[in-house]
Every structure is written in C-alpha cells, then in structure tokens.
Amino acid sequence: TEYATIVVETRGRVGWITLNRPEVLNALDTQIMRDVVAAATAFDADEGIGAIVVTGSERAFAAGADIKEMESKTAREMVEDDHFGDWSRFAAVRTPVVAAVSGYALGGGCELAMMCDIILAADTAKFALPELNLGVMPGMGGTQRLIRAVGYAKAADIILTGRRIDAVEAERSGLVSRVVPASDLLEEAGKIADTIASKSLPSVYAAKAALDAAMETPLAEGLRFEKEAFAALFDTEDQKEGMAAFREKRAPEFRNR
Ligand code: HXC
Secondary structure (H helix, E strand, C coil): CCCCCEEEEEECCEEEEEECCHHHCCCECHHHHHHHHHHHHHHHHCCCCCEEEEECCCCEEECCECHHHHCCCCHHHHHHCCCCCCHHHHHCCCCCEEEEECCEEECHHHHHHHHCCEEEEECCCEEECHHHHHCCCCCCCHHHHHHHHHCHHHHHHHHHHCCCEEHHHHHHHCCCCEEECHHHHHHHHHHHHHHHHCCCHHHHHHHHHHHHHHHHCCHHHHHHHHHHHHHHHHHCHHHHHHHHHHHCCCCCCCCCC
16 A cells, blocks of 8 residues: 555564655654554554554654644644544554654654654654643643653653653653664664564564553553463463473474464
C-alpha cells in the first residue's frame, strides 16, 4: 500500500514506518494520523511481523500536532470529531513498537514516541511538551504518559514550563531507554526490533500486554494478569520448543504458535 505522508517498508520480520512530511518537520495532521494507524494495524495483523519501528527524519521525529490544522477549531469541534482519537488505535497494537527519535520530538511528536514501547534516542534528540506556549495543554496522552515515565516532579517541570530536554536528560529521567550517536540510530533501532522479532510472538504479545496492564492497574490486579498470561504460554508449542532447545543446548526455532 502507498501512503501520502509516510514511507512503509518490511525488513525481515520488522515493519518500518518513516514519517515523511519534511516540509513541516513531520507535523502530525489528520492524514498522517490515518496513515500511521493504517500501517501499524496492518503490520499488527501480519504474522510475519514481530516488531515495528517508527522514525522520522534526522532533523525531526515530529515537531508536534499540526498547529495550522488545529488553529481555527472550536472546543465543540475538537470533541465532536475526536481530533486525536485515532491515535488510541496506534497505542493499542499488540506488536512492540520502537520509536527511533532524532531531532525534534515536540508536543504530539513526543506524545507519539511515548505511545511506543521503547524510545531509542539519537544524541541530537530534543523532547518537549510545549503546548502551554500555544495556550493549550498536552492532548495526545502527554500529561498521563509522561508522569508514568518520569514521575511527578520531572513531568510537572517539563509540562508547566514547556522547556526542552536533551537526550541525556531524557535518558537520566527514564523517558528514553538508550541514547546512541545519531549516525547509528536506525541501525541500533533495527537491532532492537530484530531481537524482539526473533522471539515467539505469543510470548511477546503477552509480555507487552502485561507491561501495559502494569501502567493501568493496581499491583494485585496486575500480578493476577501476569500469573494467567504466564500460565497460558505453557499451552504453546514455542514454550516446549524454547525449553527443549535450552536442554539440548541449541538455538530455539520458534513457530509463533
Ligand atoms: C505545523 C509546523 C509545526 C507544527 C513546524 N512546522 N512545526 N507546522 N505544525 N507543529 C512548520 C513551520 O511552520 C515551517 O513551515 C516548517 O515546519 C519548518 O519549521 P521552522 O519553524 O521554519 O523551523 P526551525 O526554525 O528550525 O524551528 C523548528 C521548531 C519550530 C523549533 C521545531 O518549527 C517549532 O517550534 N515548531 C512548533 C513546535 C510546537 O509547538 N509543537 C507542539 C505543537 S502542539 P513554513 O511553511 O513556515 O516554512 C501539539 C499539541 C498536541 O503538538 C495535542 C494537544 C493540543
């Protein structure tokens, strides 16, 4: 499928989505939202895909929601057309998603990265939630996901001041998992995604679902979820294969069932 605002490729078992509105630093308008959601859900439905990478350009992962598209909207319109609503379908894919961030990840761009499971940052990455500078506030999950990533003190500082943080501060704060030289970003993101995609799909889906559950449930409920998900994997062929391979001192050959 051809998309107007993104480039989509499959490399081995990894699906790549490259945001491609360079003239506006990948500002996220309705079209790019639809394209990213369509590409991600198509990869999610494909058994040949075990991980997804989302990336932008060297200069910008994404400089935010498209300000020019939003500018004239009324509150009623924002509610009625649920302006950012489709992004929840991106956040809900079962397949792990790696965000490979170089340059600006501002506002909705930072919020898109936070919908992903792993954020890999180039040393040139700059993160901010600058919405208060525009007279609004984060609206694509920023107030809820940033606090879960970095805690109240840092999240309040970042959101209320709108200041930018660099890759080093982002890693120190727990917003990103690793920082790499910009020239290595895509290669390293590919390695992470290949590693995930080499595992048994049922175990990967279950682990991601349990991680997600941890974000939204009290501990006791999350532990119940984990216990059931863990037990269910013992009915998969890949559990038998994975453990037999260990016993036989060889690499497992997972069949994703
Ligand atoms: C629409 C954008 C844009 C955006 C950049 N552009 N960001 N268009 N929406 N979010 C456009 C510019 O208008 C310009 O187009 C072109 O991209 C290049 O940007 P420049 O500003 O000329 O580049 P530069 O001087 O290098 O500055 C880069 C920048 C700056 C620091 C990233 O563009 C910037 O501050 N952008 C906005 C960042 C922001 O506030 N993001 C949060 C958006 S609100 P022209 O046609 O002029 O050349 C948000 C809300 C989320 O995300 C949901 C809750 C409401």
